[in-house]
Amino acid sequence: MKSLSRKKILCSILSGVMLTASFPPGKLDWIVWFALVPLLKNLEKESYSHAFKLGLITGLAHYLTLMYWIVVVLETYGGLHFLLSFGVLLLLSLYLSFYPALFSLLICYVKATRFKAFMIASLWVSFEYIRAKVLTGFPWCLLGYTQYKHLNLIQIADLVGVYGLSFLIVIFNVFIFSLLFDAHSRSQKKFFKWEVLIILLMAVLTLTYGYHRISASRTDNKKQKSVKLSIIQGNIDQSIKWNPAYQEKTIDLYQKLTRTTYHLKPHLIVWPETSVPFFFQNRTRFSSKLFQISKESGAHLIFGSPAYRQENRKIIYYNRAYHLSPNGALIDYYDKVHLVPFGEYVPLKKFLPFVHRLVPAAGDFASGKEVAPLKLPNLSAGVLICFEVIFPELARIHTKKGAQILINMTNDAWFGMTSAPYQHLSMAVFRAVENGRLLIRAANTGFSAFINPQGRIIKQSSLFRKEILNHKERLVDEPLTFYTRYGDLFAISMLFINLINIFCIRLVLISSPSLLIMPSGARKSIKTVSHSPAATVFLSAWAASTFLSRPAS
Secondary structure, eight states, X not given: OOOOOHHHHHHHHHHHHHHHHTSTTXXXXXXXXXXXXXXXXXXXXXXXXXXXXHHHHHHHHHHHHHSTHHHHHHHHTSOOOHHHHHHHHHHHHHHHHHHHHHHHHHHHHHTTBTTHHHHHHHHHHHHHHHHTTGGGOOOTTOGGGGGTTOHHHHTTHHHHHHHHHHHHHHHHXXXXXXXXXXXXXXXXHHHHHHHHHHHHHHHHHHHHHHHHHHHHHHSOOOEEEEEEEEEEEOOOOTTTTTOGGGHHHHHHXXXXXXXXXXXXXXXXXXXXXXXXXXXXXXXXXXXXXXXXHHHHHTSEEEEEEEEEEEETTEEEEEEEEEEEOTTSOEXXXXXXXXXXXXXXXXXXXXXXXXXXXXXTTOOOBOOOSOOOOEEETTEEEEEEEGGGGGOHHHHHHXXXXXXXXXXXXXXXXXXXXXXXXXXXXXXXXXXXXXXXXXEEEEESSSOOEEEOTTSOEEEEOOTTSXXXXXXXXXXXXXOOOHHHHHOSHHHHHHHHHHHHHHHHHHHHHHHOGGGSOOOTTHHHHHHHHHTSTTHHHHHHHHHHHHXXXXXXX
C-alpha cells in the first residue's frame, strides 16, 4: 500500500495546529472557520486507512498542543518525572485523536454525496457528543467554545447548546473547501446552489437571533429584584495550600479580603473551591472563624471545603460547597457530583492498584448523591465545582430545579501560567448562555468573573493576584430556555440519525449489496466488515449518504 506523502502529513499537522490556535488565550478564533480545510483537502481520493491515519495525525497535533498543561500539572503537583508526565499526555491525546480519525474515515463515504456539508457537520457533532459521554466524558474545548467572545453568534446556545456552534463551524469549513478545491461539488450547480443558500440562511438566522436576544435583554422591563454579589480571590499558592502550618494564615487572609466588602452590604459572598483547606465540619477554632465572618458580613457565604462521612468503618471523602446564613447558621451544602478521573479518584481502582503511586497528589473523593441548588432567601444558586462547569447537563439540572444564578467554584492553581485557565473560563461562558442565568465564577488564582445571561464577561480578575470582585445584578424571572428544557436535543438528533442509518445500511448491505453504489474496494470486503464490530464505524456515514441523500451523478 502506498505510504502517506510528507505533504499530506504536514497538511494534517497544520489543521491540528490551526485548531489549537483558535482556542484561548490566543486571539485567532477566526482561524477555526477554515482550520479543517487542509485536512479535508487531504482526504480527497484517499483510502479509508489513509483517511484514518490523516485524521489521527490532525488529532495528535491538536490535542498535544492544546493540553500541554497536563505535563505541568503532573510534573509540578503530581511529582511525576517529565517523561512519565508526557506519556500520560500522549496517551490521552491518542484517545482523543481517535475521534477526528474516525470522523476522517467516515468522510470517505459521504464526500461524493449531495448536501455533504450537512452530513459531515452532523458526524463531527455526533463524535463531540460521544466524547462528552464515553468514559465519564471529557468535553474539553469543543469547537464551539472558540467563539465565546462573539456574543451574537453564541446566543443560539440557548437552543442547541455548544454543539450548534460546532455544527456551524464545520459546515463553513466544508463550504470553504468546496469553493476552493471541490470542482465536483461546484459542478452539481443545482444542489451546490441550494447548499450555499441554506448555509448562508443559517448564518443570517444565527446572527439575527443573537442580535434579537441581546437587544431584548437590554430593553427588558421584567427586571425585579437586585442583589449585591462579591467574589473573593485569595490567590493561595497550591504548594502550601494543604500545609497545616498555613491554615490560619489562609483563613485570616480570606477574612481580611472579605471585610473590604462589608461597606457594600453584599447579599452573597462566594469563596473558591476548597478555599477552606481543612474539614470545616470538625468545628475547630478555624471553623468558628467562618461562622464569625458570615455574621460580621451580614451576607450569605458560600465556600469550598473537603468533607467526609463514616460508613461501615470506612471514611468517604467529598469535595463540598457549604452555605452559611448571615446569622452564622449552616444552611445547606452541595457535594461535587462529577469528579476528575485520576485527580479526585482513581477509576477501576481494584484493577489498577498501582495507579495511585503514579499520581500521589490524587485524592480519594466520592461523588455527591444529588444535583440540587442551594436555597437562599428569594434566591436559588446552582453550584458547579471546578471541572463540573464543562458538563452542560449539570448546569441544566440546577436550572430546571429552580436555580436563578449559577456559581462555578474552582481552583485553577494546578494549571499554573498555562492556557488552561483561559480555556476553562471560555467554557463557563456557555453555561450562562445555555440557561439564561448569571454565572458567578470564584477561582482561587483566577480567573474569577461575573458572566451575564448573554455570555458577556462583566468583570474579570487577573491570574495569580489577590482580588475582590463586586457586582450588582438585577435578576429577571426568565422562563426556562429551550436548551434548559430539552437539553442536547440537537446533538442527540445528529447522533440518532447516524445510528439509525447504520442499522439500515447493514440490512441493505447484507440482503443485497449490489443495490448500492459501492466506493472503490468496498465491495470486496463488505461481507467481512458487515459482520464485524467495526461495521458500526465504517458504515455509518455511508448509510447516511444513502438514505438521507442520493449519490451525485
